[in-house]
Amino acid sequence: MKPRGRSAMRSIQGVFVLALGLYSSAALALGLGNIRVLSRPGQPLVAEIPVISSDPGELESATVALASAATFERVGLLRPEGLVSVV
Structure with a gap:
């Protein structure tokens, strides 16, 4: 025992x-839908990517942000200079 x-x-x-x-x-x-590019060739990229969830409450509490420069460095990627924001 x-x-x-x-x-x-x-x-x-x-x-x-x-x-x-x-x-x-x-x-x-959470999942991502198909990207919809709104900008024209030669212009800064403007696109929409729907976030998909079976639970609407998840979408209300979800946050989206750009990774920090330190995160890009940690994973061995260069942060694109023109990367401005996520709205």
Whole structure:
């Protein structure tokens, strides 16, 4: 028979792992639709990319932002000079 404290710790670990699994699957629920380019050739790129979700609440709490210069550097990419904003 296991000591009571060890059994309780296993239960807590199980709940924690389950919660992480549910959280990560929810994070993967957002998707991107087809890009729609609004700018003409030779002009700065203006485009729309719909964000798709089966849960409207996810869209209300989602945030979109450009990656920082440090993030581009960390993954080994050059940040495009003309990259201005995401609206």
